[in-house]
Amino acid sequence: SMKKVNKICCIGAGYVGGPTMSVIASQCPEITVTVVDINQARIDQWNDSDLDNLPVYEPGLKEIVEKTRGKNLFFSTEVDKAIDEAEIIFISVNTPTKTYGKGKGQAADLKFVELCARNIAKVAKTDKIVVEKSTLPVRTASAIKSILENTGNGVKFEILSNPEFLAEGTAIEDLLHADRVLIGGDETPSGQEAKDTLSSIYEHWLPKERVLQTNVWSSELSKLVANAFLAQRVSSINAISALCERTDANVAEVSRAIGTDSRIGPKFLNASVGFGGSCFQKDILNLVYISRTFGLNEVADYWEQVIIMNDYQKRRFAENIISTLYNTVSGKKIVFFGWAFKKDTNDTRESAAINIADALLEEKAEIVVYDPKVSADRIYADLDYLDTRTPEENRQLLTVVNDPMEAVQEAHAIAILTEWDEFKTYSWDTIFEKMLKPAFVFDGRRLLSKEEMEEKGFQYYKIGQS
Ligand code: NAD
Numbered sequence: 001s002m003k004k005v006n007k008i009c010c011i012g013a014g015y016v017g018g019p020t021m022s023v024i025a026s027q028c029p030e031i032t033v034t035v036v037d038i039n040q041a042r043i044d045q046w047n048d049s050d051l052d053n054l055p056v057y058e059p060g061l062k063e064i065v066e067k068t069r070g071k072n073l074f075f076s077t078e079v080d081k082a083i084d085e086a087e088i089i090f091i092s093v094n095t096p097t098k099t100y101g102k103g104k105g106q107a108a109d110l111k112f113v114e115l116c117a118r119n120i121a122k123v124a125k126t127d128k129i130v131v132e133k134s135t136l137p138v139r140t141a142s143a144i145k146s147i148l149e150n151t152g153n154g155v156k157f158e159i160l161s162n163p164e165f166l167a168e169g170t171a172i173e174d175l176l177h178a179d180r181v182l183i184g185g186d187e188t189p190s191g192q193e194a195k196d197t198l199s200s201i202y203e204h205w206l207p208k209e210r211v212l213q214t215n216v217w218s219s220e221l222s223k224l225v226a227n228a229f230l231a232q233r234v235s236s237i238n239a240i241s242a243l244c245e246r247t248d249a250n251v252a253e254v255s256r257a258i259g260t261d262s263r264i265g266p267k268f269l270n271a272s273v274g275f276g277g278s279c280f281q282k283d284i285l286n287l288v289y290i291s292r293t294f295g296l297n298e299v300a301d302y303w304e305q306v307i308i309m310n311d312y313q314k315r316r317f318a319e320n321i322i323s324t325l326y327n328t329v330s331g332k333k334i335v336f337f338g339w340a341f342k343k344d345t346n347d348t349r350e351s352a353a354i355n356i357a358d359a360l361l362e363e364k365a366e367i368v369v370y371d372p373k374v375s376a377d378r379i380y381a382d383l384d385y386l387d388t389r390t391p392e393e394n395r396q397l398l399t400v401v402n403d404p405m406e407a408v409q410e411a412h413a414i415a416i417l418t419e420w421d422e423f424k425t426y427s428w429d430t431i432f433e434k435m436l437k438p439a440f441v442f443d444g445r446r447l448l449s450k451e452e453m454e455e456k457g458f459q460y461y462k463i464g465q466s
C-alpha cells in the first residue's frame with residue numbers, strides 16, 4: 001500500500017537538493033515540490049529571472065527549472081510552512097567533516113541535520129515521511145528518529161534513507177537515467193508503506209527494478225561504500241601513473257588493457273592530478289572514523305590509504321612543476337587552466353587546484369587562473385580558507401582572468417587542472433607564440449596529445465606518461 005503524495009518539501013537548496021527536486025517536479029507534474037533553505041541569497045539565485053544566475057551550474061538544469069519553476073517547483077525560505085504542508089520531507093543539507101571537538105577532521109558534522117529534525121519535530125501537525133537525502137554515517141536515522149519521537153504531539157514519522165548517487169557535471173543525466181535508486185527503511189508494515197510511497201515517486205520515470213529497497217543501515221552504509229570504491233579506483237590508477245612515469249609504460253594504455261576485463265570495467269580509470277569534490281574525501285574519512293570507533297583499525301587504515309595516495313598525487317604534481325622549472329618558481333608566471341574539481345561544474349570544493357596553488361604560492365610563484373565557470377570571489381575564498389597566508393598576499397600573488405589568451409602572455413608555464421572541453425579547442429600554436437621559452441605545459445588531466453604538443457615546441461608533461 002502507498003500514501004497519496006500531493007506535496008514534497010526539501011530542506012537544503014544546494015547541489016543535491018536543487019537538481020534532484022527539479023527533476024522530481026518535472027517528472028511528477030501532479031506533485032508540488034518546495035525547496036527551502038535558510039540561505040536567503042541562495043534562494044534568491046534559484047528564483048532569479050535570469051536562468052544563468054542559478055546558484056548551481058549543471059548541463060540541462062536551467063531548462064528544467066524554466067519549465068517547472070512557479071508551476072509545481074518553488075524555492076523559498078519559509079521552511080516551517082513547507083514542512084507543515086508536505087507529506088514527504090527530504091533532508092538535503094550539508095554534512096561537512098567536523099572542524100572541532102570529538103572526531104575533528106574525520107567524523108561528519110551532523111548539526112545541520114539535527115537542526116532539521118528538531119525543526120520538523122516542532123512544526124509537524126500531521127504524519128510525515130522524513131527522508132535522509134544527505135550522506136550520513138551509519139545509524140544516523142536512529143538519532144533522527146529519537147528526536148522526532150520525543151516531541152509528544154502524537155505525530156507519526158517514518159524515517160527513510162535515500163542517498164543520492166548523482167555526480168556533478170552530469171547531475172541531470174544521472175537523475176533521469178539512474179543506475180539505481182536506493183531506499184532504506186524499517187521492516188515494519190508502516191516502514192514498508194513509506195518505502196513504497198517513495199518508490200512510487202521514482203517509478204514515474206525509472207523502471208521498477210532500478211529502485212532497490214533495503215533496511216536503513218544497509219542504505220546508509222552503501223552510500224559511503226560506493227564513494228569509497230569509486231575514489232579507490234582513482235587512487236589505484238593514480239598510484240600506477242607514478243610508476244608509468246618512471247618506466248616507459250603509458251597509463252592510458254594500462255587503463256585500457258585492464259578496463260577491457262569485464263570484471264574490472266572501463267570507467268573511472270582516468271589518471272589525474274587527484275580527485276576533488278565535496279564528498280569523496282569527506283565520506284572516506286567518515287568511513288575511517290566509524291571503523292576506528294568500532295576498533296577496526298585494519299579496516300580504517302585500509303581506506304585511509306585512498307586519501308593518503310590522493311594527497312601524494314597532488315603534492316607530486318606541484319613538486320614536479322617546481323623541479324622542472326629549475327627548482328625555482330619565485331616570480332614566475334604560471335597559468336592555471338581550470339579551478340573546478342571537474343569539468344561542467346562551478347563547484348570547487350576540495351579541488352586539487354587549491355592545493356597545487358597553495359604549494360606554488362609558498363614558493364612565491366605568480367599564478368594567473370582562468371576557469372570558464374568559477375568566479376574570482378570563489379577562488380580567493382578557497383585560498384583564504386586554507387589560512388596559509390593573508391588574504392592580501394593571496395590577492396597579490398594570484399590573479400583571475402576572463403580571457404585565457406590574455407593569461408598566457410609571457411607565461412613560464414601552464415598547468416591544466418580541470419578537463420574543460422574548451423581547452424582542447426584552443427589554438428595551442430598561438431599560445432606557444434605568446435609564452436616565454438622554453439614553454440612548459442603540465443597536463444594534470446591528460447587532455448592533450450604529447451606528440452602534437454612536442455611538435456609545436458612545448459616542454460610537455462603529462463600525468464602517467466614518461
Ligand atoms: P550544499 O552545501 O550545496 O547545500 C546544502 C544546503 O543546505 C545549503 O544551501 C545550506 O544553506 C542548507 N542548509 C543547511 N542547514 C539548513 C537548515 N537547518 N535549514 C535549511 N537549509 C539548511 O550541499 P550539497 O552538495 O547539496 O550536499 C548535500 C548533501 O548531499 C551532503 O550530505 C552531501 O554529502 C550529499 N551528496 C552530495 C552530492 C554532490 O554531488 N554534491 C552527491 C551526493 C550526495
Ligand code: UGA
Pocket residue numbers: 135164165166167168169227230234267268269270271272273274275276277278279280341342
Ligand atoms: C561522486 C560520485 O561519482 C557520485 O556517485 C556521488 O553521488 C558523489 O560523489 C557524491 O556523493 O557527492 P562527484 O564528486 O560529483 O561524484 O564527481 P566524480 O565524477 O565522481 O569525480 C570526483 C573526482 O574524481 C573529480 O575530481 C574527478 O576529476 C576525479 N576522477 C574521476 C578522476 O580523477 N578520474 C576518474 O577516472 C574519475
